[in-house]
Amino acid sequence: MSTPKEKKGVRIRNLFGRIFSPSDKSSDTSPSSSIDISQPYNTVHRIHVGYDGQKFSGLPQPWMDMLLRDISLADQKKNPSAVVTALKFYAASLKEHEQAKFMTPKSVYMASDEDDVDITLDGQVTEHLRSLDVKSPSSSNGSRSIPTSSTNQSLSEREPPSPAPPQLNEVPSVPPPVAPRSSNAHKQPPPLPPQRSEPVLQKICSNESEMNANLGHSAPVKPPRIPPRIPPKPAHLKQASSSSTSTSSSSPSLLFASTPASTSTSDGQTVNNNMAIKTIHSDQNSIGHSLSNGSFGSSTSDDPIEQRSSNKENHEKTHQNNNNNNNGTQQRLQNQQNQRDENEPVRVRSQPREQKGAPSRKMTDNEVLDELRLIVNCGNPLDKYETKRQIGVGASGTVFVAQRRDGGDVVAVKRMAFKSQPKKEMLLTEIKVMQQYKHPNLVNYIESYLVDADDLWVVMDYLEGGNLTDVVVKTELDEGQISAVLKECLKALHFLHSHSIVHRDIKSDNVLLGMDGAVKLTDMGFCAQIQPGSKRDTVVGTPYWMSPEILNKKKYNYKVDIWSLGIMGLEMIDGEPPYLHETPLKAIYLIAQNGKPEIKKRNELSPEFVHFLDRCLVVDPECRADTKELLNHPFISRAKPLNALIPYIKAVKELKEKGK
Numbered sequence: 001m002s003t004p005k006e007k008k009g010v011r012i013r014n015l016f017g018r019i020f021s022p023s024d025k026s027s028d029t030s031p032s033s034s035i036d037i038s039q040p041y042n043t044v045h046r047i048h049v050g051y052d053g054q055k056f057s058g059l060p061q062p063w064m065d066m067l068l069r070d071i072s073l074a075d076q077k078k079n080p081s082a083v084v085t086a087l088k089f090y091a092a093s094l095k096e097h098e099q100a101k102f103m104t105p106k107s108v109y110m111a112s113d114e115d116d117v118d119i120t121l122d123g124q125v126t127e128h129l130r131s132l133d134v135k136s137p138s139s140s141n142g143s144r145s146i147p148t149s150s151t152n153q154s155l156s157e158r159e160p161p162s163p164a165p166p167q168l169n170e171v172p173s174v175p176p177p178v179a180p181r182s183s184n185a186h187k188q189p190p191p192l193p194p195q196r197s198e199p200v201l202q203k204i205c206s207n208e209s210e211m212n213a214n215l216g217h218s219a220p221v222k223p224p225r226i227p228p229r230i231p232p233k234p235a236h237l238k239q240a241s242s243s244s245t246s247t248s249s250s251s252p253s254l255l256f257a258s259t260p261a262s263t264s265t266s267d268g269q270t271v272n273n274n275m276a277i278k279t280i281h282s283d284q285n286s287i288g289h290s291l292s293n294g295s296f297g298s299s300t301s302d303d304p305i306e307q308r309s310s311n312k313e314n315h316e317k318t319h320q321n322n323n324n325n326n327n328g329t330q331q332r333l334q335n336q337q338n339q340r341d342e343n344e345p346v347r348v349r350s351q352p353r354e355q356k357g358a359p360s361r362k363m364t365d366n367e368v369l370d371e372l373r374l375i376v377n378c379g380n381p382l383d384k385y386e387t388k389r390q391i392g393v394g395a396s397g398t399v400f401v402a403q404r405r406d407g408g409d410v411v412a413v414k415r416m417a418f419k420s421q422p423k424k425e426m427l428l429t430e431i432k433v434m435q436q437y438k439h440p441n442l443v444n445y446i447e448s449y450l451v452d453a454d455d456l457w458v459v460m461d462y463l464e465g466g467n468l469t470d471v472v473v474k475t476e477l478d479e480g481q482i483s484a485v486l487k488e489c490l491k492a493l494h495f496l497h498s499h500s501i502v503h504r505d506i507k508s509d510n511v512l513l514g515m516d517g518a519v520k521l522t523d524m525g526f527c528a529q530i531q532p533g534s535k536r537d538t539v540v541g542t543p544y545w546m547s548p549e550i551l552n553k554k555k556y557n558y559k560v561d562i563w564s565l566g567i568m569g570l571e572m573i574d575g576e577p578p579y580l581h582e583t584p585l586k587a588i589y590l591i592a593q594n595g596k597p598e599i600k601k602r603n604e605l606s607p608e609f610v611h612f613l614d615r616c617l618v619v620d621p622e623c624r625a626d627t628k629e630l631l632n633h634p635f636i637s638r639a640k641p642l643n644a645l646i647p648y649i650k651a652v653k654e655l656k657e658k659g660k
């Protein structure tokens with residue numbers, strides 16, 4: 001793969017990979033990082049956007065400025081639909097992060113039920129954006145020396161955009177797109193350019209039988225190659241933080257009974273049977289938190305997305321018809337078109353969510369609190385644990401290393417101010433999933449506490465090796481090591497998918513490492529439960545790792561995790577996911593436009609690795625591999641023992657300690 005420098009046998013990236021690390025807070029200080037787009041203030045107004053084959057119209061000026069800045073007219077013309085997809089996503093992410101006021105490159109969660117856009121690409125693009133607001137904020141200029149993740153930008157003012165082509169949804173007020181991870185979105189103004197901080201991501205599931213996977217630790221490892229140097233630390237080495245955004249959700253929630261009894265399965269996997277999931281609000285299978293929005297659920301045909309597709313087809317047909325200048329028929333076609341228009345003038349939500357069988361209404365804070373009380377332990381955690389030092393700050397709270405006062409294990413404690421969480425249901429989901437689903441490749445949940453109805457503690461195993469992002473940003477793993485990491489992640493995903501759980505935020509930031517080379521997935525806040533054969537449509541995840549079907553707001557299933565895993569494979573090769581240096585808007589456009597990203601080092605990789613990536617990065621999810629196929633892939637059979645990762649994990653820790 002390249003010619004990295006070696007230090008004690010560890011291949012250190014010459015450039016520290018990503019220049020922008022989502023989690024790198026240092027980037028937040030950059031003036032350009034702030035987004036100047038204002039927040040939405042009057043909610044709910046629609047914008048009609050048009051595209052005449054040359055340019056978009058109808059967008060608020062700030063959005064127009066941003067669009068022109070990030071996506072050239074030529075690119076807009078090449079694929080106006082991709083532009084619309086990007087604008088919709090951007091708008092939605094703004095909305096998602098409205099509290100932060102700035103866009104962040106983090107995980108996002110957008111309710112699909114807020115989609116209302118319709119667009120035709122012929123001159124009459126009609127886009128209905130709801131709730132956007134547009135206001136013009138301050139403007140900054142924007143220098144964009146770095147793509148900001150967030151947003152952007154600098155444009156002068158901004159207002160809501162609305163895209164054009166395909167359909168958009170709501171557009172929040174201003175724009176910043178989303179960027180990959182970062183850290184606390186709510187706590188601080190988000191970031192900017194893409195950066196990487198810590199891993200994060202997720203997936204779905206399916207039902208496959210469980211496979212055994214061996215953790216192959218043990219084999220001796222070759223001493224790392226020591227390369228000279230380590231370049232100045234780029235921004236991305238994340239600092240402590242993290243990223244994810246949270247999201248909450250509303251609706252469907254599952255209840256897990258307390259006092260669960262667990263059943264162990266092969267591989268140490270455990271499922272707490274008593275936590276049988278009970279659908280409370282709806283029949284959708286979302287797991288708690290994130291799921292909320294009521295948009296899910298049903299993967300059935302009443303989905304608005306399907307209706308939109310239909311509308312779009314009609315529009316396209318109409319458009320074609322218009323292009324035919326056959327006189328006589330033209331009037332007839334026009335009449336037909338008019339008729340069609342009459343028949344579908346207003347896009348009505350397929351169905352009010354409440355009518356879909358199970359109301360997927362959002363849980364109230366008190367309901368979440370009540371449920372939370374059922375699953376947390378009683379007592380004061382300070383009697384049992386002594387917090388030592390802070391590991392990092394995430395979107396929802398701060399993670400500390402803590403020591404049991406009885407001399408027991410060192411643990412990691414995530415403390416969150418419950419009352420101020422914007423998406424409280426996500427916290428519930430995270431705890432429920434961690435409680436119920438135990439697997440050697442999932443970060444182990446120990447217990448939780450809720451102090452004074454606000455100070456929520458989640459106690460879990462401490463993974464001293466930090467997250468995979470730091471390793472991929474600073475070092476270059478070889479194929480055997482990459483295979484080992486992917487194998488462990490696949491085992492976790494196979495387990496989740498086998499239980500109908502989709503992670504939905506798989507990325508290196510969400511992979512934690514033990515000093516023994518253990519590889520574990522974390523950040524279950526975006527998990528959702530999907531019954532076999534069904535699909536979801538909520539846009540969740542982190543843009544750079546998101547599958548085309550999510551970005552395009554199509555229905556999706558557990559295969560989204562496979563796509564993200566493939567992107568994570570590219571991260572391990574290149575040190576960053578594709579398009580990380582692009583502004584979020586452009587990145588989303590590129591994913592929508594290009595589909596499968598280029599494997600830049602294809603010629604330097606083994607045929608097995610290339611094939612593995614090719615099986616993950618298939619645009620059509622139906623044709624994309626599943627965990628079972630990938631666990632049996634020849635590339636995975638080349639996995640090195642996990643202790644081959646140890647020198648790299650140690651080298652990165654040393655670099656971090658030295659402030660590099």
Ligand SMILES: Nc1ncnc2c1ncn2[C@@H]1O[C@H](COP(=O)(O)OP(=O)(O)OP(=O)(O)O)[C@@H](O)[C@H]1O
Pocket residue numbers: 182183184198199200239240241242243244245246391392393394395396397398399412414443460461462463464466467509512522523525
């Ligand atoms: N069990 C753990 N062991 C070691 N480090 C951890 C553990 N859990 C989290 N961390 C680290 O703590 C930091 C914050 O993690 P956190 O999960 O809060 O981040 P986040 O994903 O951005 O936030 P959130 O989940 O609230 O959106 C990250 O650097 C993460 O790698």
